[in-house]
Amino acid sequence: MTQQTATSDIQDLIVQAFNFRHATKVFDADRKIDDSEFETILQSARLSPSSFGMEPWHLLIVQNPAKRELFRDFAWGANGAFNGSAGQLGTASHFAILLAHTGATMTHHSDYLQKHMKDVKQLPDDVIGFINGAYQKFQQQDFHIEGDRQITDWSARQAYIPLANMMTTAALMGIDSCPIEGFEMDKTSAVLAEHFDIDPAIYQPAVMLAFGYRADAPAHPKTRRALDQMVTWA
Template identity: 75%
Template structure:
């Protein structure tokens, strides 16, 4: 195993779903920027980048989620949870059909201004994306478009957590929240229009307060991977 492989394996084993962070230990601006750049540079289907990221640093704003974010509120271990202790707390928002249905204005602007594609290539991608949504993957309604967008967000979050671990930074992915109440708080308190964006997943980053509660367990390689 070469040095890079050893570092990657060390990071993989170091990373665990951190339940409680050391609330005094803050991630440096430079290191958190590296984590954010990792998200921004992550791949996405058709390169559409169908997600936004909220970084919620104010204690008061984080508390708005406490009652119903059961996967981050420490209720199971009698602590302030990830919401109360993480150095940085993020919510990924998935784009809805308003921007991610084929031929949308957002996509035309994105392909022209961000990807700087010539018109003929944009025309080709529009047609391919329509076929992908309607024929190949049957992404037929707003809910399915949100799910598709969320899948792209999860790739970014996964990359963020791995890169964080390589820097000795802990993290936790969080799906433990009530969707309806989260949508309502995001709309009423953050001005996020649910017609445009729906919450996908949360992510907490910081430095662990204690070691992992549970040892890392996984299925064996041969139970997971088939060489065919």
């Protein structure tokens, strides 16, 4: 954080960025995001927090136009069918699919987690032993996250943290985005397995995220509940 920037200026920038961001339906297909700006967007995902620091997500960035088309038939939230456009799939500068880790990797004591704690987090064995116990209790007793579906859903909840951070980071740089849940999960998973070598036993799609520059102004002004309808102070 720069010391010179007044807090009120930062507050203004943040609110402006949140007002600027809207779910962009069609991007200007001729405008590409600069590599260094996209790298900053990715860093905001990389530096996102996660429960126990386990980072239970992976980002697949689909840039090959033919490969994006593999999703068109069943990605109804990104194919532009509702407005007769090429949709986010056909116009985005960058098109990401956020993948959630399944139970195969995220169940307590898994080999994957041991390696993550040792190699990425560089924790000593005694700390890893402690975290293993705490994580097992968390999954089994505290949050009742057991079984593949529940663990995958928990991972997907974590994946929405980088999702949000990337959209805000993009907006701060004047880059548009659209989060996309409008797709058939099973068919997406099958395409990921067949054409992207993504093992469905290890990763399931959580959400898609398109980036680029808006082709048109937003169709509607932003509407939200008032703060006092959203917040309860106790």
